[in-house]
Amino acid sequence: MKKVLSRAVIATLLFGTTLGLFSYSDPGERYFAIVKNLDIFASLFKEVNTYYVDEVNPNDLMKVGIDAMLNSLDPYTNYIPEDQIEDFRTMTTGEYGGIGALVGKRNGYNTVLMPYEGYPAHKEGLRIGDVILKIDGIEINQKDNEDISKLLKGQANTKVALTIKRYGAKEPFDVTLVREHITVNNVPYYGMVGDEVGYIKLSDFTTGASREVRQAVMNLKQEGAKKLVIDLRDNPGGLLIEAVNIANLFIPKGSEVVSTKGKMRESNQMYHALDQPLDLTIPLTVLVSSRSASAAEIVAGVLQDYDRAVVIGSKTFGKGLVQTTRPLSYNSQLKVTTAKYYIPSGRCIQAIDYSHRDFEGNAGKVADSLKIKFLTKNGRPVYDGGGIDPDLAVEQESLSPIAVSLLANGHIFDYATEYHARHPKIAPAASYQFTDAEYAEFVKWLANKDYDYTTQVEESIEELEAAAKHEKSFNSIKPQLDALRKQFAHDKSRDLQEYQTDIRELLKREIVSRYYLQNGTIEISFNTDPEVKKAKEVLAAPQQYSQFLGRK
Known part of the structure; x- marks a missing residue:
């Protein structure tokens, strides 16, 4: 044992x-x-x-x-044993040998979630929703994601055989793929979102990110873009030098971009814009979210500090720590936090103070009273110690409980897979509509499906009942609680109609992904994406844009 x-x-x-x-x-x-x-x-x-x-x-x-x-110490200082070096290298370079598909659990099965266009999985016809039963004859249902990833990855030009179960097919079938050198794009999408507005989705900061952004800007300008939206939402960051080079595209040569300060002399560095900028005048907006971190925060913060872009969205994550890898014995490595980074205004955006913990060992956020005010180039106040605050905050709309339940139980995903099997073609992603008749079909399809949820009102009633029992007043208010519970009990049929706007948007995105993959899911969101809509509004109003940047 x-x-x-x-x-x-x-x-x-x-x-x-x-x-x-x-x-x-x-x-x-x-x-x-x-x-x-x-x-x-x-x-x-x-x-x-x-x-x-x-x-x-x-x-x-x-x-x-x-x-x-x-x-x-902190969550970013990690030991990397020899057998995990390849995974670490993939994270920093965006490159690996494999089939070019995102695979994960859906309804308990290992399922193709996204084949990347132009790579083996896509070229051999694998679809979103395909269930992988075996890899090279090995049953994988009981294996975890890490083991499955190792089976799928390998040297380029080697073969891997998959046994696939597909919706609508009578029997599972085998397909053999030849692994290729896969490079995950840092810019998975760019395109026009208005007559003069270009959009760039930057999802990572692995090797080559700045080159991809440069090329995207140049191509969009050729297509007529005179304004830009750079989307850094949910970008976890990556290589510091790529963040420096991306900021360099929009600020003058020689400008300070970021400095790092640590205990060792080699950790104290100053990074400047070393190249001629690509464009110093094109109006910019940058979209951020609570999961925009590290290098993404550097880019957003630098462009904010120089009053070069209007930052739109939610307060960012607040990771102002720099990691360096150090070699250890037996081909292992240590990724260790060696410094904090500071953007041009002088602020560090690290939100959590790991050096001071409470008696239980928990690290807390920097107190508001300890945050220091700094100024942007035009004199606008900005603060350290808690991520990048957007210039224009956009409130995040939460999904209805029924929509969350349909997602969590896989019904949105499964219906899109079945829809794809019945409909060979649909309209282009940007103009696709899910009709009233199709929604009625979906509601009918749900009739025998298992799902449930609890509304906020129902949760509040349960909390009130628990408090009443604790205070021994339950018997006196039980009739009122029962009446409230009956009055506010959720009704699936009613909620499917009341919240159909949410549910239809989820269905549209999932269905479009079956036909147009990653690009389709991004394009279909433009008409309803609140941050993109705000960015377009700001860019369409030059006076408002200038006011946000503190220009007189």
Whole structure:
């Protein structure tokens, strides 16, 4: 029997013995403390492996211990063992050998969620909704995503055989794909969203991101774009140098872009715009969300600090920490936080203070009272310690409970798959409509499907009942609670009509993805996307645009 100790125990064993390291001011004492604690840990590790009552896997034990120790610092300082180096390289370069498809769980099955256009999965006709039963004859239903990814990836020009179950097909069938060198685009889409407005979706900052953005801007200008929307929503960031080069496209050569400050001398760097800009005058808007982080925040923050773009959307994530990879023995690596970054106004947008934790070990956000005011080039106030605040905030509309339930239970996804099997063609993505008659068919299709949900009012009634029971007043108000529960009980038929606008939009996007893949899902959103609509409004009003940027 193998058994791995809990993370808490390992954290105590591995990290608890080193707590004294940070109290030493004399280098000699600190060096002695390091040697001493490493010796204690090596002895402890040996004794646990020898005497623990159950068999212990040394590799697993050490990995859990290292992870627990590093997690006490921040979420971005990570140990990367040799067998995960390829995955890490893919994250930073956007390149790997594989079939070019996003695969994930749907309704408990490993399903093709998106074949990337022009790559093996797409060329061999795999569709969204195809269930993968076997890879090279290996049953995969009980395997996790990491194992499935390893089976699908491999050297370019090698073959991989998939057994596919497709909706409408009588029997599963086999398809053999030849793996290729896959490069995930940082700019999955660009196009015109108005007569003079170009749109660029930037989803990552892996190698080549700035080159892709440059080319997209040039192509859009050739198509007649005189204004730009750069969409950084949900962009998790990536390579710092790509953020510097993208900002450089729109600010003067020689301008400060970002500086990094850390403990080691080599961590203190200043990055400037080294190249001639692509365009210093084209009106810009930048879209951000709460999941825009790191390099995405640098680009948005730099363009805001220089009053070069109007930032629209929600407050960003607030990751102002820089990571560097350091080689370790046995081909492993350490990704370690080495510095904080500061954008031109002087602010650091790091939201969580990992160096100060409460008695339970939890890190908190920088208090509003400790945030410092800085100024943009035109004198507009901006603040540090909590992400990038948009110049124009757009309130996020939440989905209705019934729409969330239909999504979570896979009914939107499944219906789109069946719809695709019945309809060989649909209108272009930008003009596709889901008719009233088709919605009525969908409602009928749902009749025997299992799904349920709880509305906010119903949740409030349950909370009120729990409070009443706690305060021993339940019996006196039970009749009123029962009446409220009956009055506000959700009705599926009613909700399917009341919230059909939400549900129809979800259906449209999912259906369009079956025919036009990634590009289609982006194009169909333009007419209803609140941030894109706001960006177009701001760009269409030069005086308002100038006011946002503090121009006189």
